[in-house]
Amino acid sequence: MTPGIVLRPAGEEDFEPLLDLSVRVLRADLERLDRFMLSRRRGRMRAVFDAGELRVVEQDGQRAGCIGLARGADHLVLHSVYLEPAFQGRGLGAAAVAAALDGAPGLPIRIEVLRESAAHRFWERLGFLRLGERGVDWLYERPAGLGGGSGSP
Numbered sequence: 842m843t844p845g846i847v848l849r850p851a852g853e854e855d856f857e858p859l860l861d862l863s864v865r866v867l868r869a870d871l872e873r874l875d876r877f878m879l880s881r882r883r884g885r886m887r888a889v890f891d892a893g894e895l896r897v898v899e900q901d902g903q904r905a906g907c908i909g910l911a912r913g914a915d916h917l918v919l920h921s922v923y924l925e926p927a928f929q930g931r932g933l934g935a936a937a938v939a940a941a942l943d944g945a946p947g948l949p950i951r952i953e954v955l956r957e958s959a960a961h962r963f964w965e966r967l968g969f970l971r972l973g974e975r976g977v978d979w980l981y982e983r984p985a986g987l988g989g990g991s992g993s994p
Contacts, residue, residue, distance in 0.1 A: 845901040845902075846898065846899070846933065846936050846937065846940060847898075847899045848896040848897070848898060848899075848908065848940050849897050849899065850893070850895075850896060850897075851895040851896060851897050851907060855895075855907075856886070856887070856890055858904060859886065859890075859895070859897070859907045860883060860886045862906065862923050862925060863882060863886055863907075863921070864879065864882055865926075866923045866924070866926075867882070867923075867955070870957075870958045874955065874956065874977045876977055886921070889909050889921050892911070894909040894910060894920070894921075895907050895908075895909045895921055896908050896910070896941060898924065898937045900928065900933060904925075905924060905925050905933060906922075906923050906924035906925055906928065906934075906937065907921055907922075907923055908921065908923075908937050908938065908941045909921035910941050910942070910945065912946075915948065915949070916948050916950065916951050916982070917942075917945055917948050917949070917950045918950075919938065919941070919950055919951070919952040920953070922937070922952070924937070934963060935963075935966075935967060938967060947985050947986060949982050949984055950969075951980065951982045952964060952969065952982075953975070953978035953979070953980055953981070954978060954981060955977060955978060955979075956974060956977050956978060956979050961981075964981050965981075967983065968984075968987045969981040969982060970982060970983070
């Protein structure tokens, strides 16, 4: 794990900064797909926030991003994986994914990635395979047994 990385539950004081981060990270891709609406972005972020699935990624005490993990019927779902641009490209994203999955059940892990987003390379490096698409998203899955543990999300 990257030294100094901590995942902690998101508190209400994190909502606006993480919403802002998600807008900054997603806006260009959403606009390219003619799908950017701030009200929709706020609603989606509020839904995962209120579900208690969001963790704040901190490095050396500084908020660097967030990551969400939910349990499906026969798989885990990663979502809301956003890192500040200043923290990207340094291994923090992979470390955050590993930390989020530490102790998780050994199930397949799924994530939706905006179609044609540069992020697809990151997920493929982590062992995710593109299975198809739905709407504006590419659907990825990492088979069980490539990481994660044996606890619960």
